Amino acid sequence: MLATGRQPPLGEKLGISLVEVEYGHAVFEATPDGTSYNPMGTVHGGYISAILDSACGIAAHTGLKPGFGYTTLELKVSFLRPLNDSSGKIRAVGRLVSMGGRAAFSEATLVNEKGQLCATATSTLLVFELRPRKAVANPADGAS
Secondary structure (H helix, E strand, C coil): CCCCCCHHHHHHHHEEEEEEEEECCCEEEECCCCEEEEHHHHHHHHHHHHHHHHHHHHHHHHCCCCCEEEEEEEEEEECCCCCCCCCCCEEEEEEEEEEEEEEEEEEEECCCCCCCEEEEEEEEEEEEEECCCCCCCHHHCCCC
């Protein structure tokens, strides 16, 4: 994804970009604005959770064996400091804590442009073997 400049659709929608990745480590950045606010005038917790979930997930993704996938089972987020338009660019750094055969554990921190810690997350992820996709008959081919 980094090599092609592509981002996942949710990342495009929310303006969240993967900027670094290596084994056990993933970094996402974003600059939230008023479109991500809750009624209280601060960045919505769902937005913060999304960037932290992405950082935790991709950090875990880096530890997968070929032919395996993952999905988040649990995400715990602690909100420590509010974000708003004066927060500037935010940065979520994910770290793989442990990779097992059936579960992975990761954590992430979120800082504002001043480097102040704003939120943290821990994640438990289910690890599973990917199944090959079955071919689906195309009615246009005359197959029935």
